Amino acid sequence: MGDKIDNKVLCKLCKDDCLKKCFDDYVELIKEPKYVCKKCGRTAHKEKNLCKPVKIKK
Ligand SMILES: [Zn+2]
Numbered sequence: 012m013g014d015k016i017d018n019k020v021l022c023k024l025c026k027d028d029c030l031k032k033c034f035d036d037y038v039e040l041i042k043e044p045k046y047v048c049k050k051c052g053r054t055a056h057k058e059k060n061l062c063k064p065v066k067i068k069k
Pocket residue numbers: 022048049050051052053061062063
């Protein structure tokens with residue numbers, strides 16, 4: 012175990028059933044979101060965690 016999720020695409024986590032295991036890490040990644048996924052509508056702080064990231068304009 013010890014599966015780090017900070018390099019994973021969050022959009023795929025449900026399929027991997029990783030979200031429950033890594034929930035605390037997940038919350039860290041979605042705090043203060045800067046990007047939104049154009050495909051799934053998820054948000055994340057880092058571009059690499061989304062499959063179709065688009066920068067959120069403030
Ligand atoms: Zn996505």
